Amino acid sequence: MQKFNQSLQAYFNLNENDLVKIASYFKSETIEKDDYFLHAGNQCKKLSFINDGILRIYMTIDRKEITQWISTSGYFVTEISSFMFETPARWEMQALSKTTLFTISKENYERLNQEIENWHLIEKAFISKCFAMLEDRVFSHLSMTAEERFEFFFSQNKALFNEIPQQYIASMLGMSPETLSRIRNKQLTK
Protein backbone atom coordinates (compact mmCIF):
# COMPACT_ATOMS: atom_id res chain seq x y z
CA MET A 1 0.00 0.00 0.00
CA GLN A 2 3.01 2.22 0.65
CA LYS A 3 4.08 2.05 -2.96
CA PHE A 4 0.55 2.67 -4.11
CA ASN A 5 0.20 5.83 -2.04
CA GLN A 6 3.51 7.14 -3.22
CA SER A 7 2.59 6.52 -6.81
CA LEU A 8 -0.81 8.14 -6.44
CA GLN A 9 0.95 11.11 -4.97
CA ALA A 10 3.57 11.24 -7.68
CA TYR A 11 1.06 10.82 -10.48
CA PHE A 12 -1.49 13.32 -9.32
CA ASN A 13 0.09 15.63 -6.82
CA LEU A 14 -2.61 15.30 -4.18
CA ASN A 15 -3.00 16.77 -0.73
CA GLU A 16 -3.00 14.43 2.25
CA ASN A 17 -6.77 14.48 2.67
CA ASP A 18 -7.58 13.64 -0.89
CA LEU A 19 -4.89 11.03 -1.02
CA VAL A 20 -6.38 9.17 1.93
CA LYS A 21 -9.89 9.44 0.60
CA ILE A 22 -8.95 8.20 -2.83
CA ALA A 23 -6.77 5.41 -1.56
CA SER A 24 -9.57 4.16 0.68
CA TYR A 25 -11.60 3.20 -2.38
CA PHE A 26 -8.94 0.96 -3.78
CA LYS A 27 -9.22 -2.64 -2.65
CA SER A 28 -6.48 -5.20 -2.77
CA GLU A 29 -6.93 -7.96 -5.33
CA THR A 30 -4.85 -10.84 -6.67
CA ILE A 31 -4.72 -12.43 -10.10
CA GLU A 32 -2.97 -15.73 -10.55
CA LYS A 33 -0.52 -16.28 -13.37
CA ASP A 34 -2.32 -16.82 -16.69
CA ASP A 35 -5.65 -15.62 -15.31
CA TYR A 36 -7.38 -12.67 -16.87
CA PHE A 37 -7.83 -9.15 -15.62
CA LEU A 38 -10.22 -8.51 -18.48
CA HIS A 39 -11.68 -10.34 -21.45
CA ALA A 40 -12.42 -8.69 -24.76
CA GLY A 41 -16.15 -8.23 -25.17
CA ASN A 42 -16.76 -7.68 -21.49
CA GLN A 43 -17.09 -4.29 -19.97
CA CYS A 44 -14.06 -3.07 -18.05
CA LYS A 45 -15.49 -2.09 -14.67
CA LYS A 46 -12.31 -1.37 -12.82
CA LEU A 47 -9.20 0.73 -12.72
CA SER A 48 -6.24 -0.87 -11.01
CA PHE A 49 -2.80 -0.05 -9.78
CA ILE A 50 -0.30 -2.84 -10.25
CA ASN A 51 1.41 -3.35 -6.94
CA ASP A 52 3.34 -6.35 -8.10
CA GLY A 53 3.30 -8.51 -11.20
CA ILE A 54 2.84 -8.08 -14.92
CA LEU A 55 -0.16 -7.85 -17.22
CA ARG A 56 -0.16 -8.31 -20.96
CA ILE A 57 -2.70 -6.48 -23.10
CA TYR A 58 -3.31 -8.20 -26.40
CA MET A 59 -5.71 -9.03 -29.18
CA THR A 60 -5.94 -12.13 -31.35
CA ILE A 61 -6.24 -11.46 -35.05
CA ASP A 62 -5.99 -14.11 -37.78
CA ARG A 63 -4.86 -16.58 -35.12
CA LYS A 64 -1.96 -14.29 -34.22
CA GLU A 65 -1.75 -12.60 -30.87
CA ILE A 66 -0.77 -8.94 -31.10
CA THR A 67 0.57 -7.62 -27.82
CA GLN A 68 -0.41 -4.00 -27.53
CA TRP A 69 1.20 -3.28 -24.20
CA ILE A 70 2.79 -4.85 -21.16
CA SER A 71 1.95 -3.19 -17.90
CA THR A 72 4.12 -3.57 -14.84
CA SER A 73 4.43 -2.78 -11.20
CA GLY A 74 3.86 0.87 -10.38
CA TYR A 75 1.51 1.61 -13.24
CA PHE A 76 -2.23 1.85 -13.59
CA VAL A 77 -4.18 -0.42 -15.83
CA THR A 78 -7.67 -0.27 -17.30
CA GLU A 79 -9.22 -0.15 -20.71
CA ILE A 80 -9.94 3.52 -20.94
CA SER A 81 -12.72 3.47 -23.55
CA SER A 82 -14.55 0.61 -21.95
CA PHE A 83 -14.16 1.97 -18.43
CA MET A 84 -15.20 5.50 -19.29
CA PHE A 85 -18.05 4.81 -21.71
CA GLU A 86 -19.16 1.39 -20.55
CA THR A 87 -18.59 -0.09 -23.97
CA PRO A 88 -17.29 -3.64 -24.57
CA ALA A 89 -13.55 -4.02 -24.11
CA ARG A 90 -11.47 -4.70 -27.18
CA TRP A 91 -8.42 -6.16 -25.47
CA GLU A 92 -7.55 -9.23 -23.49
CA MET A 93 -5.58 -8.49 -20.36
CA GLN A 94 -3.80 -11.45 -18.85
CA ALA A 95 -1.43 -11.83 -15.94
CA LEU A 96 2.01 -13.06 -16.97
CA SER A 97 2.84 -13.68 -13.33
CA LYS A 98 0.95 -13.68 -10.07
CA THR A 99 -0.20 -10.11 -9.82
CA THR A 100 -1.41 -8.04 -6.90
CA LEU A 101 -3.50 -4.99 -7.59
CA PHE A 102 -5.24 -2.16 -5.85
CA THR A 103 -8.53 -1.80 -7.62
CA ILE A 104 -11.29 0.76 -7.66
CA SER A 105 -14.66 -0.19 -9.08
CA LYS A 106 -16.31 1.94 -11.71
CA GLU A 107 -19.05 2.62 -9.17
CA ASN A 108 -16.70 4.03 -6.58
CA TYR A 109 -14.71 5.79 -9.22
CA GLU A 110 -17.79 7.79 -10.12
CA ARG A 111 -18.08 8.88 -6.50
CA LEU A 112 -14.67 10.50 -6.57
CA ASN A 113 -16.09 13.16 -8.79
CA GLN A 114 -18.34 14.33 -5.98
CA GLU A 115 -15.91 13.77 -3.20
CA ILE A 116 -12.65 15.14 -4.47
CA GLU A 117 -12.49 18.74 -5.44
CA ASN A 118 -11.01 19.11 -8.89
CA TRP A 119 -11.18 15.42 -9.50
CA HIS A 120 -11.90 16.17 -13.14
CA LEU A 121 -8.46 17.76 -13.39
CA ILE A 122 -6.82 14.64 -12.08
CA GLU A 123 -8.82 12.51 -14.42
CA LYS A 124 -7.94 14.73 -17.35
CA ALA A 125 -4.28 14.59 -16.45
CA PHE A 126 -4.39 10.82 -16.29
CA ILE A 127 -5.97 10.34 -19.70
CA SER A 128 -3.86 13.02 -21.30
CA LYS A 129 -0.70 11.35 -20.07
CA CYS A 130 -1.85 8.10 -21.56
CA PHE A 131 -2.52 9.94 -24.78
CA ALA A 132 0.93 11.49 -24.90
CA MET A 133 2.48 8.09 -24.32
CA LEU A 134 0.64 6.63 -27.29
CA GLU A 135 1.59 9.62 -29.38
CA ASP A 136 5.21 8.77 -28.70
CA ARG A 137 4.63 5.20 -29.65
CA VAL A 138 3.06 6.11 -32.98
CA PHE A 139 5.98 8.41 -33.58
CA SER A 140 8.43 5.62 -32.83
CA HIS A 141 6.89 3.59 -35.63
CA LEU A 142 7.06 6.49 -38.06
CA SER A 143 10.61 7.48 -37.33
CA MET A 144 12.56 4.56 -35.89
CA THR A 145 13.84 1.20 -37.08
CA ALA A 146 13.11 -2.01 -35.22
CA GLU A 147 16.57 -1.79 -33.73
CA GLU A 148 16.03 1.74 -32.48
CA ARG A 149 12.69 0.84 -30.97
CA PHE A 150 14.36 -2.06 -29.23
CA GLU A 151 17.19 0.04 -27.88
CA PHE A 152 14.87 2.64 -26.51
CA PHE A 153 12.53 0.17 -24.87
CA PHE A 154 15.36 -1.91 -23.51
CA SER A 155 17.05 1.11 -21.97
CA GLN A 156 13.85 1.86 -20.07
CA ASN A 157 12.82 -1.69 -19.18
CA LYS A 158 15.89 -3.85 -18.76
CA ALA A 159 14.44 -5.98 -15.98
CA LEU A 160 11.43 -7.03 -18.01
CA PHE A 161 13.56 -9.05 -20.39
CA ASN A 162 14.31 -11.62 -17.73
CA GLU A 163 10.77 -11.81 -16.46
CA ILE A 164 8.57 -12.58 -19.42
CA PRO A 165 8.79 -14.36 -22.77
CA GLN A 166 10.54 -12.12 -25.26
CA GLN A 167 8.05 -12.90 -27.97
CA TYR A 168 5.57 -10.65 -26.20
CA ILE A 169 8.00 -7.78 -26.10
CA ALA A 170 8.77 -8.37 -29.76
CA SER A 171 5.12 -8.17 -30.68
CA MET A 172 4.64 -5.02 -28.63
CA LEU A 173 7.55 -3.40 -30.45
CA GLY A 174 6.24 -4.47 -33.82
CA MET A 175 8.82 -7.06 -34.81
CA SER A 176 9.14 -10.83 -34.99
CA PRO A 177 10.63 -12.76 -32.06
CA GLU A 178 13.53 -13.80 -34.29
CA THR A 179 14.34 -10.22 -35.13
CA LEU A 180 14.27 -9.25 -31.49
CA SER A 181 16.53 -12.15 -30.64
CA ARG A 182 19.04 -11.12 -33.30
CA ILE A 183 19.02 -7.47 -32.35
CA ARG A 184 19.49 -8.37 -28.74
CA ASN A 185 22.39 -10.62 -29.51
CA LYS A 186 23.99 -7.93 -31.62
CA GLN A 187 23.65 -5.43 -28.78
CA LEU A 188 25.25 -7.75 -26.26
CA THR A 189 28.39 -8.23 -28.34
CA LYS A 190 28.77 -4.49 -28.92
Added chain:
Amino acid sequence: MQKFNQSLQAYFNLNENDLVKIASYFKSETIEKDDYFLHAGNQCKKLSFINDGILRIYMTIDRKEITQWISTSGYFVTEISSFMFETPARWEMQALSKTTLFTISKENYERLNQEIENWHLIEKAFISKCFAMLEDRVFSHLSMTAEERFEFFFSQNKALFNEIPQQYIASMLGMSPETLSRIRNKQLTK
Protein backbone atom coordinates in the same frame (compact mmCIF):
# COMPACT_ATOMS: atom_id res chain seq x y z
CA MET B 1 -20.92 27.89 -38.55
CA GLN B 2 -23.67 25.46 -39.47
CA LYS B 3 -21.19 22.66 -39.95
CA PHE B 4 -19.46 23.55 -36.72
CA ASN B 5 -22.65 23.41 -34.69
CA GLN B 6 -23.64 20.11 -36.20
CA SER B 7 -20.25 18.65 -35.46
CA LEU B 8 -20.25 19.92 -31.90
CA GLN B 9 -23.62 18.32 -31.50
CA ALA B 10 -22.54 15.05 -33.08
CA TYR B 11 -19.32 14.88 -31.10
CA PHE B 12 -20.71 15.69 -27.71
CA ASN B 13 -24.43 15.18 -27.74
CA LEU B 14 -25.33 18.56 -26.23
CA ASN B 15 -28.62 20.19 -25.44
CA GLU B 16 -29.59 23.35 -27.32
CA ASN B 17 -28.64 25.68 -24.47
CA ASP B 18 -25.18 24.29 -23.94
CA LEU B 19 -24.57 24.11 -27.64
CA VAL B 20 -25.26 27.80 -28.08
CA LYS B 21 -23.19 28.75 -25.08
CA ILE B 22 -20.22 26.69 -26.14
CA ALA B 23 -20.38 27.78 -29.75
CA SER B 24 -20.41 31.43 -28.70
CA TYR B 25 -16.88 31.11 -27.38
CA PHE B 26 -15.48 29.92 -30.67
CA LYS B 27 -14.25 32.70 -32.90
CA SER B 28 -13.67 32.48 -36.60
CA GLU B 29 -10.03 32.55 -37.70
CA THR B 30 -8.14 32.07 -40.95
CA ILE B 31 -4.71 30.64 -41.64
CA GLU B 32 -3.14 31.13 -45.04
CA LYS B 33 -1.54 28.25 -46.89
CA ASP B 34 1.89 27.41 -45.45
CA ASP B 35 1.32 29.50 -42.32
CA TYR B 36 1.47 27.88 -38.94
CA PHE B 37 -1.29 27.08 -36.49
CA LEU B 38 1.36 26.22 -33.92
CA HIS B 39 5.12 26.09 -33.60
CA ALA B 40 6.97 23.49 -31.57
CA GLY B 41 8.31 25.06 -28.40
CA ASN B 42 5.42 27.46 -28.05
CA GLN B 43 2.50 26.81 -25.82
CA CYS B 44 -0.67 25.76 -27.58
CA LYS B 45 -3.28 28.16 -26.30
CA LYS B 46 -6.19 27.21 -28.47
CA LEU B 47 -8.49 24.45 -29.49
CA SER B 48 -9.91 24.76 -32.97
CA PHE B 49 -12.49 23.22 -35.21
CA ILE B 50 -11.44 23.00 -38.84
CA ASN B 51 -14.26 24.47 -40.86
CA ASP B 52 -12.38 24.24 -44.11
CA GLY B 53 -8.82 23.43 -45.07
CA ILE B 54 -6.09 21.05 -43.98
CA LEU B 55 -3.44 21.11 -41.26
CA ARG B 56 -0.36 18.97 -41.11
CA ILE B 57 1.12 18.02 -37.73
CA TYR B 58 4.78 17.14 -37.97
CA MET B 59 8.18 17.12 -36.33
CA THR B 60 11.62 17.49 -37.88
CA ILE B 61 14.14 14.92 -36.77
CA ASP B 62 17.59 14.43 -38.30
CA ARG B 63 16.58 16.83 -41.06
CA LYS B 64 13.63 14.61 -41.92
CA GLU B 65 10.07 15.74 -41.42
CA ILE B 66 7.88 13.12 -39.80
CA THR B 67 4.21 13.79 -40.37
CA GLN B 68 2.31 12.60 -37.33
CA TRP B 69 -1.17 13.45 -38.52
CA ILE B 70 -3.15 15.36 -41.10
CA SER B 71 -6.25 17.05 -39.81
CA THR B 72 -9.10 18.00 -42.08
CA SER B 73 -12.40 19.76 -42.25
CA GLY B 74 -14.86 18.65 -39.60
CA TYR B 75 -12.30 17.73 -36.98
CA PHE B 76 -10.87 19.44 -33.96
CA VAL B 77 -7.25 20.29 -33.65
CA THR B 78 -5.01 21.18 -30.72
CA GLU B 79 -1.96 19.81 -29.06
CA ILE B 80 -3.58 18.09 -26.13
CA SER B 81 -0.62 17.99 -23.73
CA SER B 82 0.39 21.55 -24.36
CA PHE B 83 -3.15 22.87 -24.23
CA MET B 84 -4.12 21.02 -21.09
CA PHE B 85 -0.93 21.40 -19.08
CA GLU B 86 0.50 24.57 -20.54
CA THR B 87 3.71 22.85 -21.51
CA PRO B 88 5.68 23.63 -24.68
CA ALA B 89 4.26 22.07 -27.82
CA ARG B 90 6.23 19.29 -29.44
CA TRP B 91 4.71 19.50 -32.91
CA GLU B 92 4.63 21.91 -35.77
CA MET B 93 1.17 22.45 -37.18
CA GLN B 94 1.07 24.00 -40.62
CA ALA B 95 -1.77 24.75 -43.03
CA LEU B 96 -1.48 22.84 -46.29
CA SER B 97 -4.17 25.05 -47.77
CA LYS B 98 -5.98 28.18 -46.74
CA THR B 99 -7.77 27.09 -43.62
CA THR B 100 -10.71 28.53 -41.74
CA LEU B 101 -11.15 27.63 -38.12
CA PHE B 102 -13.44 28.21 -35.20
CA THR B 103 -11.18 28.70 -32.25
CA ILE B 104 -11.62 28.84 -28.52
CA SER B 105 -8.86 30.29 -26.41
CA LYS B 106 -7.46 28.40 -23.45
CA GLU B 107 -8.83 31.17 -21.28
CA ASN B 108 -12.39 30.79 -22.46
CA TYR B 109 -12.05 27.07 -22.52
CA GLU B 110 -11.42 27.14 -18.79
CA ARG B 111 -14.67 29.04 -18.33
CA LEU B 112 -16.68 26.24 -19.85
CA ASN B 113 -16.00 24.20 -16.81
CA GLN B 114 -17.99 26.61 -14.70
CA GLU B 115 -20.64 27.34 -17.24
CA ILE B 116 -21.55 24.01 -18.70
CA GLU B 117 -22.89 21.39 -16.40
CA ASN B 118 -21.00 18.14 -16.85
CA TRP B 119 -18.41 19.81 -19.00
CA HIS B 120 -15.83 17.48 -17.51
CA LEU B 121 -17.71 14.57 -19.05
CA ILE B 122 -17.55 16.16 -22.47
CA GLU B 123 -13.90 16.89 -22.03
CA LYS B 124 -13.21 13.36 -20.89
CA ALA B 125 -15.07 11.98 -23.88
CA PHE B 126 -13.06 14.13 -26.23
CA ILE B 127 -9.68 13.08 -24.92
CA SER B 128 -10.69 9.47 -24.60
CA LYS B 129 -11.77 9.38 -28.22
CA CYS B 130 -8.43 10.79 -29.26
CA PHE B 131 -6.79 8.13 -27.15
CA ALA B 132 -8.76 5.31 -28.77
CA MET B 133 -7.84 6.63 -32.19
CA LEU B 134 -4.15 6.52 -31.36
CA GLU B 135 -4.55 3.08 -29.89
CA ASP B 136 -5.84 1.93 -33.26
CA ARG B 137 -2.94 3.56 -34.99
CA VAL B 138 -0.38 1.81 -32.80
CA PHE B 139 -2.21 -1.42 -33.47
CA SER B 140 -2.06 -0.81 -37.21
CA HIS B 141 1.72 -0.67 -36.99
CA LEU B 142 1.87 -3.86 -34.96
CA SER B 143 -0.45 -5.89 -37.12
CA MET B 144 -0.58 -4.48 -40.64
CA THR B 145 1.76 -4.18 -43.62
CA ALA B 146 2.37 -0.86 -45.35
CA GLU B 147 -0.08 -1.94 -48.02
CA GLU B 148 -2.80 -2.72 -45.51
CA ARG B 149 -2.30 0.59 -43.74
CA PHE B 150 -2.59 2.32 -47.08
CA GLU B 151 -5.76 0.48 -48.04
CA PHE B 152 -7.43 1.28 -44.77
CA PHE B 153 -6.49 4.93 -44.78
CA PHE B 154 -7.35 5.34 -48.44
CA SER B 155 -10.77 3.80 -47.97
CA GLN B 156 -11.52 6.40 -45.30
CA ASN B 157 -9.86 9.42 -46.90
CA LYS B 158 -10.07 9.14 -50.68
CA ALA B 159 -10.47 12.86 -51.29
CA LEU B 160 -7.32 13.78 -49.42
CA PHE B 161 -5.11 12.15 -52.04
CA ASN B 162 -5.98 14.81 -54.59
CA GLU B 163 -5.60 17.69 -52.19
CA ILE B 164 -2.16 17.41 -50.63
CA PRO B 165 1.29 16.07 -51.54
CA GLN B 166 1.31 12.32 -51.12
CA GLN B 167 4.66 12.37 -49.41
CA TYR B 168 2.93 13.68 -46.29
CA ILE B 169 0.41 10.87 -46.31
CA ALA B 170 3.24 8.40 -46.82
CA SER B 171 5.09 9.74 -43.80
CA MET B 172 1.95 9.65 -41.69
CA LEU B 173 1.42 6.02 -42.62
CA GLY B 174 5.03 5.14 -41.90
CA MET B 175 6.33 4.45 -45.39
CA SER B 176 8.46 6.17 -48.03
CA PRO B 177 6.78 8.24 -50.75
CA GLU B 178 8.04 5.76 -53.34
CA THR B 179 6.42 2.87 -51.54
CA LEU B 180 3.14 4.73 -51.32
CA SER B 181 3.30 5.56 -55.01
CA ARG B 182 3.88 1.93 -55.92
CA ILE B 183 1.16 0.61 -53.68
CA ARG B 184 -1.27 3.13 -55.05
CA ASN B 185 -0.42 2.22 -58.59
CA LYS B 186 -0.89 -1.44 -57.82
CA GLN B 187 -4.28 -0.77 -56.29
CA LEU B 188 -5.47 1.19 -59.30
CA THR B 189 -4.73 -1.61 -61.72
CA LYS B 190 -6.43 -4.21 -59.56
Added chain:
DNA sequence: TCCATTTCTTGACATAAATCAAGAAAACAT
Protein backbone atom coordinates in the same frame (compact mmCIF):
# COMPACT_ATOMS: atom_id res chain seq x y z
C1' DT C 1 15.19 -34.90 -10.59
C1' DC C 2 13.50 -35.98 -14.97
C1' DC C 3 10.46 -35.42 -18.67
C1' DA C 4 7.47 -32.51 -21.40
C1' DT C 5 6.57 -28.21 -22.98
C1' DT C 6 7.63 -23.74 -24.15
C1' DT C 7 10.77 -20.41 -25.57
C1' DC C 8 14.97 -18.89 -27.72
C1' DT C 9 18.56 -18.91 -31.10
C1' DT C 10 20.54 -19.55 -35.44
C1' DG C 11 20.98 -20.34 -40.40
C1' DA C 12 19.05 -20.21 -44.95
C1' DC C 13 16.12 -18.05 -47.64
C1' DA C 14 12.12 -15.02 -49.13
C1' DT C 15 9.90 -10.68 -49.11
C1' DA C 16 8.78 -5.97 -48.04
C1' DA C 17 10.22 -1.74 -48.11
C1' DA C 18 14.06 1.83 -48.35
C1' DT C 19 17.24 4.28 -51.07
C1' DC C 20 19.11 6.40 -55.08
C1' DA C 21 18.63 8.39 -59.38
C1' DA C 22 16.48 10.23 -63.44
C1' DG C 23 12.85 11.55 -66.12
C1' DA C 24 7.75 12.73 -66.27
C1' DA C 25 4.05 15.16 -64.57
C1' DA C 26 1.89 18.58 -62.01
C1' DA C 27 1.61 22.86 -59.60
C1' DC C 28 2.84 27.51 -59.15
C1' DA C 29 4.48 32.11 -60.15
C1' DT C 30 5.28 35.62 -63.33
Added chain:
DNA sequence: ATGTTTTCTTGATTTATGTCAAGAAATGGA
Protein backbone atom coordinates in the same frame (compact mmCIF):
# COMPACT_ATOMS: atom_id res chain seq x y z
C1' DA D 1 1.39 30.92 -71.75
C1' DT D 2 6.08 29.93 -70.18
C1' DG D 3 9.59 28.71 -67.31
C1' DT D 4 10.62 27.17 -62.63
C1' DT D 5 9.94 24.44 -58.82
C1' DT D 6 7.89 20.76 -56.59
C1' DT D 7 6.05 16.35 -56.61
C1' DC D 8 5.37 11.83 -58.52
C1' DT D 9 6.70 7.68 -60.84
C1' DT D 10 9.60 4.06 -62.17
C1' DG D 11 13.62 1.03 -62.41
C1' DA D 12 17.69 -0.82 -60.26
C1' DT D 13 19.66 -2.01 -56.24
C1' DT D 14 20.33 -2.53 -51.22
C1' DT D 15 18.86 -3.30 -46.69
C1' DA D 16 15.84 -4.59 -43.02
C1' DT D 17 12.93 -7.69 -41.49
C1' DG D 18 9.90 -11.80 -41.92
C1' DT D 19 9.40 -16.80 -42.43
C1' DC D 20 10.52 -21.49 -41.89
C1' DA D 21 12.85 -25.03 -39.74
C1' DA D 22 15.70 -27.42 -36.46
C1' DG D 23 18.26 -27.80 -32.52
C1' DA D 24 19.47 -25.69 -27.90
C1' DA D 25 18.12 -23.78 -23.77
C1' DA D 26 15.04 -22.72 -20.30
C1' DT D 27 10.98 -23.48 -17.72
C1' DG D 28 7.47 -25.88 -15.32
C1' DG D 29 5.12 -29.87 -13.55
C1' DA D 30 4.94 -34.46 -11.68
